[in-house]
Amino acid sequence: MIFKELAIPGVYLISIEKHEDERGFFARSFCQKEFAEYGLCTEFLQCNLSYNKKKGTLRGMHYQIPPYEEVKVVSCLQGAIYDVALDVRKNSKTYGKWVAAELSAENHQMLYIPAGVAHGFQSLRDDSIVYYQMGSFYQPDSGEGIGYNDERFNIQWPILDKIISKKDQSY
Known part of the structure; x- marks a missing residue:
C-alpha cells in the first residue's frame, strides 16, 4: 500500500498496489x-456500509x-464519492481546514x-x-x-443539487 499524508496531519490517502495478470488483480486493502509503521489505528471494531441511491447524496x-x-x-466499493475530512481538533494547527479526495470503485483508494x-x-x-472500517464502536450519544455549508469552513461540494437528511441539515 502507498500512504500519502494530506494537508491535515493524520489524514492519509491510501492507494493499493495491484498485482495484475490476465484474471484481474490482487491487492491488500489493510x-x-x-x-502501524505510520502510527495509524490497527484495530477495527466495526465495519459499515452506506448505500447512496442518487448522485448528489450528501x-x-x-x-x-x-x-x-x-x-x-473509508473506501468506495461501487460508484464514486467526493470524500471530505474537516479538522475539528481545537489544538490542531490545521483546525478548520478540510481536504477532499475522490474515491471510486475504479481507483480503489481509501x-x-x-x-x-x-x-x-x-x-x-x-x-x-x-465501506467504512471503524476504530471504535458507534456511540449515539456522542x-x-x-453543517455541510458552514461558512466558517467553506467546503466546496462538487454537485450543487444535494440530497441531504433532515438531521444533517440541522447541524
Missing part, C-alpha cells in the same frame, strides 16, 4: 504492520466527541480519517456504496455534526 459532516472519537478508513476529524461525502454517481 495490513496491520504497514498501518452525508456529513459527522464526528464523535471524547472519549468516543472515531478513526475511519481515506484514513483520524480521531477528532469530521467526515462527510457526496455521491458522484447513482448507486454508490461506501455523535456530533457540523
